[in-house]
Amino acid sequence: MLHCQGHNPDEIENNVACRSEEHRAELLLRSALHRNGLRYRLHDRSLPGSSDNVFPRFEAVLILHGCYWHFHGRYRCMVPRSRRDCWLKNFESNHLRDQKKTVLLLKKGWRVPTVWECALRGKTARSPY
Template structure:
């Protein structure tokens, strides 16, 4: 299926896709700040430029968009029907890069958690915040998602 808009329009649309300060990220930051957690944003010196870095706690949180990072079983992780090969390759690169960045951060001694957009903006963020607080205050090496996550299975 051919794209229904011109290259200029598509470029303008894609330029508006945010890579920081997304609704999910801002909502999570406000909630965590209200709980007394202090963090640094988008630390460029670290692999993957993590969304939230908690230096005193030795922890990092990524706030992943379900579409771009392929949240398994999530209704937001759809695959566009046009240019399917491009999107499949793009999503594979994203998932591979995410795994590499998390492994690199762990090798540097960081504890790494991934929070999904649908968990923050969904119907039950009240269950998410206690899990994040437990992760940040504890010594667990990773934050377990409430929903099963298999990046490859997220493709439709």
């Protein structure tokens, strides 16, 4: 996920000022996987899209999507009122990149389950915030 607050639009457009950041949802998921004996590699650059959680033993890549940035369409996924066209373009490009990454992984024979951030919330789930 990217953190781009406080930077001008030109920097954000080029992803120069954006840096990767660990979020609570990612940490919750990873700790649950580890607690259940599943070992993984993080950000394997040999795979398309520098995949998040790679399980070489199972030839699987577990992808965690934040509901806002990947526009899941749930109640927390409202498009901001200002610069609406820019945001819609951003969400669409994220979606297309996600699809391309998934197709490439599937063609290479990897399993690609996707977990949405909202799935970590429920009656028994702890909030990632």
